[in-house]
Amino acid sequence: MFHIFCPYCQEYREEEEFHPSGQAHLIRPADPASVSDEEWGDYLFFRDNPRGIHHEMWVHRLGCRKFFNITRDTATYEILETYRMGEQPSITAANAEVRREQGVQTADGGWQTVGAQPENSRLNEETPS
Amino acid sequence: MSEARSEASVGNAATFDTHPGADAGVTPESPLQWSRVQGRVTEEGGAAEQIRVIERPFLGHLVLRGGAITLDEAVRAELGVSLPGKPLGLVLDAEGSRSVQWVSPDEWLVIVPAGEEFELENRLRARLGDAHFAIVNVGGGQTLLELSGEKARELLMKSVTYDVHEHGLPVGKAVGTVFAKTSVVLRRPSEERFELVVRRSFADYCVRWLRDAGREYGLRVESASP
Ligand SMILES: [Zn+2]
Numbered sequence A: 001m002f003h004i005f006c007p008y009c010q011e012y013r014e015e016e017e018f019h020p021s022g023q024a025h026l027i028r029p030a031d032p033a034s035v036s037d038e039e040w041g042d043y044l045f046f047r048d049n050p051r052g053i054h055h056e057m058w059v060h061r062l063g064c065r066k067f068f069n070i071t072r073d074t075a076t077y078e079i080l081e082t083y084r085m086g087e088q089p090s091i092t093a094a095n096a097e098v099r100r101e102q103g104v105q106t107a108d109g110g111w112q113t114v115g116a117q118p119e120n121s122r123l124n125e126e127t128p129s
Numbered sequence B: 001m002s003e004a005r006s007e008a009s010v011g012n013a014a015t016f017d018t019h020p021g022a023d024a025g026v027t028p029e030s031p032l033q034w035s036r037v038q039g040r041v042t043e044e045g046g047a048a049e050q051i052r053v054i055e056r057p058f059l060g061h062l063v064l065r066g067g068a069i070t071l072d073e074a075v076r077a078e079l080g081v082s083l084p085g086k087p088l089g090l091v092l093d094a095e096g097s098r099s100v101q102w103v104s105p106d107e108w109l110v111i112v113p114a115g116e117e118f119e120l121e122n123r124l125r126a127r128l129g130d131a132h133f134a135i136v137n138v139g140g141g142q143t144l145l146e147l148s149g150e151k152a153r154e155l156l157m158k159s160v161t162y163d164v165h166e167h168g169l170p171v172g173k174a175v176g177t178v179f180a181k182t183s184v185v186l187r188r189p190s191e192e193r194f195e196l197v198v199r200r201s202f203a204d205y206c207v208r209w210l211r212d213a214g215r216e217y218g219l220r221v222e223s224a225s226p
Helices: A037-045 A096-102 B033-037 B068-079 B116-128 B152-159 B200-213
Strands: A003-006 A011-014 A019-023 A053-059 A067-073 A079-084 B007-010 B013-016 B051-056 B060-066 B090-092 B099-104 B107-112 B133-137 B142-148 B173-179 B182-190 B193-199 B219-223
Touching (some): A011 B173, B007 B116, B013 B116, B051 B200, B060 B116, B068 B107, B068 B116, B090 B182, B099 B173, B099 B182, B107 B116, B116 B133, B142 B152, B152 B193, B152 B200, B182 B200, B193 B200, B200 B219
Parallel strands (some): B051 B219
Antiparallel strands (some): A003 A011, A019 A053, A053 A067, B007 B013, B051 B142, B060 B107, B060 B133, B142 B193, B182 B193
16 A cells, blocks of 8 residues: 655545546647647547656545646656646656655655565666667 | 525525425435434433444535635634634634534535524625635535544544544544545544544445444444434
8 A cells, every 4th residue: 555645635645545547747739629630649548658757647536636746656666756736746757866866755845655666676677678 | 485585696606595494394314314214323312332423414514615815704704713724624613513624725614503504605605705716515415423432533443544543633633534445524623522524325334334343342323403
């Protein structure tokens, strides 16, 4: 079970109270009528599936019922930060390594718990292809 | 006509009284009616058990949505209590019978004695005028169960995932959480008691769960007269 920090309730809650709601920061085309079918299809159906840092929307379903964002490592299940709707992540794939060396903090400064550790961390090393 | 008293129009919103009174010829049934028929609920005031569960049916439940500052002014003027600004806050009036609870950053739950909510809603609407807000009477959809007794905390520890210890749920705090696989609002209005705000359709289930989980301590479910 995860302990997830709700940025609205301002405290850690059991995972059972939350529900994941897919990739975060999707931007709806400003004028849907003028985009191509391919662009609209990309927006509507296609989602990133990265190995590593991923930004997701979650909803505090049984608590405040607000949506918020989580930066999560899909390989280690580690939750790196949670932040409100409309805010930008402070940890991204580009700066994750630096962040990891310095330790990770939630957006509001509180320490975030670490999720399940992989049995063999080498399984999660990126191999150049 | 009794409708004249029980319906109103404030601004562009039509409101109606969900407690039309005895002369309307409607007998209200609490969400625990089935449990009562089954003999699982007794009248208030009997032999002391280690845990008492008291149903408080037919209270006025209003959900207020809008900006904190606007709503705070109106609630303070009409109810005499300030809106809890902090997340998970719960404030009661001096009497302890009217409460305002933080639900989310733009949502509060107001619970007042039965029958007061109609007038309160109308007064709040009149005062808020053209402000950006919403008031919904949710009294028909949920009910309140009060837990007290020395083993009440132990009973909750078996039932909710939330930390109900003093440091997790001090007096003046209210949280939405998981209770026996359903959702519940868990409130701590005073040192001696906890409150559960449950969905109407889950009230029987919750009471049956409480009776089962509380059997080892001795638990009595009572119903307060409306
Ligand atoms: Zn929350």
